[in-house]
Amino acid sequence: MQPASFVEFAPFRLDLVNQELWRGADRLPIRGKPFAVLAYLATHPARLVPHEELVRAVWPDTHVGEGLLRGYVRELRTLLGDDAAAPRFIETVARRGYRFVAETRAGVGGTSACAPPVEGPPPxxxxxxxxxxxxxxxxAAAKAxxxxxxxxxxxxxxxxxxxxxxxxxxxxRGLRIARGQCVEHFGPGEAYLPLLEAVGRLGCLPECRDVVAILTRHAPTWLVELPALVGDADLEAARRRVHGTTRDRMLREFAEAIEVLTAAHPLLLVLEDLQWSDHATCDVLSALARRRGPxxxxxxxxxxxxxxxxxxHPLAAIVRDLRARGQCEELALPPxxxxxxxxxxxxxxxEKPLxxxxxxxxxxxxxxxxxxxNLVDYWMSRGLLSEPTPGGARPAALEAGVPDTLRQLIERQLDRLDPDARRALDAASVVGSEFSSAAVAAALEEAVEPVDERCEALAERGLFLRARGLDAPAPGAVAGRYEFLHALYRQVLYRRLSATRRARLHQRVGLWLERAYGELAHEHAAELALHFEEGCDPPRAVQHLYAAARNAMRRHAYHEATASVERALALLGKVGDGPERRERELALRMALGTCLLTTRGYAAPDVQRAYARAHELSRHMDGGPELAFALAGLFRFFFVRAEFKLASELAEQVVRIADAFAAAGERSLLPVAHSICGLPLLATADLAGARACFERALAVYDFEEHRGLALLHGDDPALTALAFHAVGLWIAGYPARALARIREAQALAERLAVPYSLAFAQVFAAWIHVRRGEAARAEACADAVAPLAAEHGFHFLLAEAGVFRGWALAAQGRVEAGIAQIREALAAHRAGGVVMGRPSHLALLAEACLFAREPEEGLAALQEALEAAAGTGERSYEAELHRLKGELLYQLAERGGRRSALEVEARACLEQALGVARRQGARSLELRAALGLARHAGATRGEAPAARRLLRDVVASFDEGFDTADLVAARALLDAAPSQSE
Ligand SMILES: Nc1ncnc2c1ncn2[C@@H]1O[C@H](COP(=O)(O)OP(=O)(O)OP(=O)(O)O)[C@@H](O)[C@H]1O
Ligand SMILES: [Mg+2]
Structure with missing residues (x-):
């Protein structure tokens, strides 16, 4: 189809060929760039045109801020007589872009003015x-x-x-080109910066719409970092899909998306100035080069x-390695x-003889x-090359001498500038390689206009700067954008600044940028942090470093996040003590904990140090919801390490904060507080106390209100409450209610549609099926965890599922495989520093040994379990430990040897199990102990009737779950024995 040559939207007509705007017979004055903006919008009517797309279309190879765009749109509105509040032509879609809302009619013929400008001639x-x-x-090889x-x-x-x-x-020609630039200023602080820039630009090109579809399908973790490419709903859907993802997944997704993308069109990816790249980008580069697929x-x-x-820089080692494998070529440019x-x-x-x-x-x-x-420019600017050189004489330029180095040469050129221009360049070198003259003016505390004129004059003379269009830093304000002709100019200028001047300029630039970015400041956190760090403003630097760390964490770039947090912590030493500083440090230590935990696991000493300090800080704090969530995160750390006393204290603190908020009418924290309170109670066998907490949590939970928590904090309070409540119900003798609760948990996880929640619900479902004696179902639930856990790196849940799966295999006769799997899972937990649950996990191992008739091995596991329980106070499964010990001793006794002594000990263990279970109100465990006593009563003379009576009483206390393995076995035993003899 031929491109349109004009677009009409009454009463206007846009001539795309001659780049003119007409209203009836009047030609309206319109400048080039505003025309290009209007032409792009009018030729893409009735749809949201994101900022990014518009910018790329109008300035294909320049970085332009949204501020500039806003300035142009304002200018257009004035020209069209449009009103932003009730738009007839250009509608602003808050924070996303613009939509051309007028009816349009496009005519055919000629060429379109909104096609990207043709590149300048090659140098x-x-x-x-x-x-x-x-x-x-x-x-050519790539194309093949x-x-x-x-x-x-x-x-x-x-x-x-x-x-x-x-x-x-x-x-x-015919090639897709994606280009990304590493920025010296931000250095390694901004994870994936050049790649995001390259892909973001590519995705905005109208002819590359497939890029977005491919990212959506194959690389959602990247899509969420490029919000300008998609609408809110798609972004939200992608966010849901990527929850709990890993850095490995980001690498893999990028590589896969590139493969799909290049299947249809060859791609040339240019990454400039990698000496300033972040480490995450280097990893992607290495992964891209190493993959074998076409x-x-x-x-x-x-x-x-x-x-x-x-x-x-890590790139050096990566390049060495790739070169050795023949996976890259280096073109070292000679002079x-x-x-x-x-x-x-x-x-x-x-004209000259040379x-x-x-x-x-x-x-x-x-x-x-x-x-x-530079040398030629320098000589020319001093007129040293204009003199004709008489035959044989040295040119005047050479007589004047040549500076020894390029830096010296640049310095000489700078020295020749007038002081005002120099001052402008000095300040610009602090802003960055590309800058707005408004930022420079702010740094100098001068008016924008004269500063802009100085920059413009330099650019016009081709000295140090080139013009890059306009900037509209604030409503009604217009400034120029400029770029240093070469990075070296900026470096030379920057290094010449005295330390105090540099700091002062950085601080002012930081403040100006903070205002200019407004609510989008967090997206530029690394840049802002740098200005305040260099500007000797620790409180602000810390604040932005924290935001930068959060950005990196979202991208799973934990190396970058750790670096930012550590820098912030170092700076915090310079901030005076007080509640605010302590809250800030708590947030930083928590973030550090998360980073280290992700890269090193719960067991690493650094992780423990981070959390120990976080805990110390949190002890006497009262604060807002953020503090409550930090404490809840801290709670989780200590709970998983089975430090129940600390965990309880933290949970109580969360309750206090939640209650205080509830008293003021804000009840959203209550389910979080109550659900975590129940966990240490359950672990330490306070079944009734735990149940009360879970029920309270469920009563105040509201799906619509709280559904976001699973994504935000990795934990949905109702899901936690339902899952642990189910466990407590089973122990207390309600196997049917336990099953009902766990089904509710599974249904809730489906609704939340968050991978971690789904895997979590399946793990607990496996737990319940194991206890109900439903091996095949337990295996199925545990199997469902594996793919989610592998994809998202849920090591903890994978190990949990492994224990249950191992038991299920053993219960179904595959004892060796089962025992091996449980051992493997326990080793994974141990390596990860997970202590909570160890007694019950070891009990399942012991039971698998019982199935395998390996009593010695089983007893060894129980010994460890009993020690763990005694050490941590995790007692909810204690009765089961004694029971299994009894059963294994009976098994040992069957082999002969010290038979009667072993049987006496075995029986004592079962009785101890019974006593513990009764004290705790753990009726399911009581049933198992009573069943054991009844089974083995025949072995000890005259005890059978009493044992059966006991069993009958326990069974009678049940009013549900008669289809579960223990109750079926108990009833079979009772039915087989004549009741009258008892
Ligand atoms: N082969 C060439 N022919 C003509 N001019 C060149 C050539 N190479 C470089 N130049 C000139 O030298 C200037 C500096 O080159 P360029 O910016 O490409 O260097 P660079 O290696 O990319 O430096 P940096 O490491 O700072 O990015 C260019 O602006 C150009 O004017
Ligand atoms: Mg270069």
Whole structure:
């Protein structure tokens, strides 16, 4: 189809060919960029055009803030007489983008003005034929389906970017190009920055709409980091899918999405200045290069090897390794040759005889192109090349001398600037490689206009800066955007600043940016943190470092998150003591705990240190919901480590906070507080107390109100309450009610649709089926956990499920496999520092040994279980430990030897089990003990009738669950014996 040449929306007509806006017979004055914005919107009517898409369409290779866009839209509204509050043409969709709401009619013919501007002519490339050919070969191989990674390396200014640009210009046709830039300023603080930029830009291109579909399907963990690409509903759906994901999953998803994407179109991914990349990006690069599957992918990365080595950057080792395996090629750019330099001079100075000059310039610059360009500029600016050179004489330029290094040369150029321009550049070097003149003005505490004029003048003369369009930092304000022509200029300027000046500028820039970003500040946390850190403003730096850590955690980039948290903790030392500081430290320690726990497991000493300090901080704190959730997280840590006393104290503190909020009418924390209160009570065998807590939690839970908690804090209070309530009910002698509760838990997990919740419900369902003696069902539930746990890295739940699955296998006759599986799961728990549940897990191992007729092994497990129970106070399964010990001793006795002594001990164990179960009100365990006594009564003379009476009484106390294994066995035993003899 031919593109439209005009669009009409009464009373206006947009001429796309001549780039004009008409109202009837009047041509309205409209500038180029506002025209492009309007043309894009009007040619994509009646749908949300996200900011990102609009920006990419209008400024295809420039980074432009949303502020600028807002400025243009305001300008357009004035022109069209539109009203933002009741839009007839351009509707603002809050925080997302714009929608063109007027009826439009497009006419055909001519070309469309909203097509992305054509790239400028490629730079005249000197030398580099071999490198261009090498890249072309790699591209051909990539197009044929073999993935390629090429690293273009060399010192600053050697021409890496120029080579890549020239290559792209020559080969762009029919190729998808995604480009991402690492930013020196943020360094490794911002996980996946260049990749997100590259994919985000690609996804915004109208001809690349499939990118979003592919990300949705294959890489939802990436999609949630690119909110501009999708609508709210899709974003929410993706968020739900990615809960509890891992860094491995992000890597895998990226690699897979790239493979799918490149199946249809070859892709060229350019990542610039990797010496400043975050570590997570390096991992992706390495994963991309190592995978074996076909991908029509060429990755070109650029970096400065010396900077990499100096910083101890992980990329150096990755590249060494990839090179050794033949999985990447390095193109180390050599300096330009003398003849290249001569050719450059000939092009710049066509009128001059240059023989001497060319040689001298090559010698002085050692063939570094940036140096060459600067030197010529410098001489020209001083008029040293305009003098005709009489035959044989040295040119005036050479007489004036050549600075030793590029830096010195740049410094000399800077020294020649007028002081106001210098001051503007100084401040700009603090803002970043691209900046708004408004930020510079704020840093200098001057008005925007004169500062902008100074930047504009420099850009016009091609000195240090280039213009990058407009910025609208605040309603009604317009400023220019500029970019340093080369990173080295910014570096030289920045390093020349005195420490105090630099700090002062950073602080002011930070404050200005904080205001300019407004409620989106958290998305720029790494940048803001840097300004306040360098600006000697620890409280603000800490606040933004924490936000940066949260961003990294969301991306599962725990290395980056840990680094941010540790920096924040170090800075916290400079913040005066007080409740606010302590709350901040608590949040940081909790975040550190999560990061370390994820990368090292519960058992690592660092994890324990982080939580111990968090606990100490939290002890005397009263605070808001955030504190309550931090305490609940802390609770979970100590609970899993079976530190029930500490856990109880924390739970009580959460209750106090929740109650205080409830008294003020805010009841949302109550279910969280009550559900966690029940857990240590259950573990320590206070069945009634635990039950009361769970019922209270369930009574105040409201699905719509609380459903978000599962995603936010990894824990839904009703699910926790239902699952543990079911366990308590079974122990207390209600096997049917336990089953009903666990079914409710499963149904709730389905509704929540959060992977961790689903796996959690299945683990507890397996628990209940194990206790009800339903081995096959238990196995099925445990099996359902495995894929979820493997995908999302739920190590704890996987080990839990392993214990139940092992028991189920043993109960179904596969004793060896069952025992092996339980042992493996217990080892995983031990390695992960999980202590809670150990007595009951070991009891299941002992029971599997009983099935296998391996009493010694079983008794050893029980010994450990009893010690664990005594050590931690986890007593809810204590009766079962004594019972199993009795059963195993009977089994041992059957083998002969000290038979009667063993039988006496065995019986004593069963009686002890009975006593403990009665004291605790654990009727299901009481039933098992009574059943054991009745079974073995025949072995000891004259005790059978009493044992059966006892069993009958216990059975009579049950009013449900008659289909469960224990009650079926008890009734069979009683039915088989004549009751009159008792
Ligand atoms: N082969 C070349 N032919 C002509 N000019 C070149 C060439 N290579 C580089 N230049 C000039 O040198 C300048 C610096 O080069 P470029 O920005 O590509 O360096 P770089 O290696 O990417 O540096 P950095 O490591 O700082 O990113 C360019 O702006 C260009 O003017
Ligand atoms: Mg470069």
């Amino acid at each position: 005249d490339l000197l030398g580099r034929d071999a490198e261009m050919e090498a890249l072309a070969r790699r591209l 389906g073999t993935r390629q990674l090429v690293l273009v390396t060399g010192e600053a200014g050697i021409g890496k970017t120029t080579l890549v640009d020239a290559f792209l210009a020559a080969h762009a 991908a029509r992918l060429l990755v070109i990365g650029t970096y400065r090897p010396a900077d990499l080595a100096a910083a101890g 330009l040759g003398a003849e290249d330099v001569a050719a450059y001079l000939a092009a710049r100075l066509p 023989a001497d000059l060319g040689r001298a310039v090559h010698e002085a610059t050692e063939g570094n192109p940036l140096f060459v360009v």
